[in-house]
Amino acid sequence: MLRKMSAWALFFGIVTPLSAAADDSLVKFKGGIGVIPVSAGVAVAPTLATAQTVESVNRNIVRGVQPPGQLWRIADLRADVKADGSIKVRGRGLLLAGGNGIGGNAGQSVRATLLCEVANPVLHNTGLVPLELNGDFRIDDVLDPPPPAVCDSPVLLIRNPNGAWFAAGIVKRENDDD
Secondary structure, eight states: OHHHHHHHHHHHHHHHHHHHHHTOEEEEEEEEEEOOSEEEEEEOOOOTTTTTOEEEEEEOOBTTBOOOSSOEEOSEEEEEEETTSEEEEEEEOOEEOSSTTTTSOTTOEEEEEEEOOSSSOOOEEOOOEEOOTTSOEEEEEEOBSOOOSOOSSOEEEEEOTTSOEEEEEEEOOTTSOO
8 A cells, every 4th residue: 555655656746747847838829910011091082193192001010010011921820938938930831912022932031029018028039040932931949038937918920130020920828729
């Protein structure tokens, strides 16, 4: 009996910490949204000369991060940010969704940026990786600076070297299917 209890104690002493450490994720993302650079606009009354003129537009700025000048789409995005700041991102099909280069990657490189605050957000960045011709990319890096211990309002942006965001991750909730 004592031997069985010792075996169970040893089992729980080893397995419980392993299961607790098995998922030390700060936040996960499943799915992505491509950028639409303009979120609203007011057009001039259409005439032949001004049919394509817009008086004012609202840029699709996310927590201070500017959008690019063109639409981008993303087929899928998965990301896992660990509490220690390590991050793995897999993106598929990040391609131009408008303009003369539609369907191409514009020779871009991208980085992942985690933002945890709504007001005065800190940009937690990875290094740059090139987009494949089909828009696929993988990031396996550590965020700089490291993220806070708690990320109450997470936003993950995929950005170009100039800082414009091309896509955003959708936070994976605990009850979401894998």
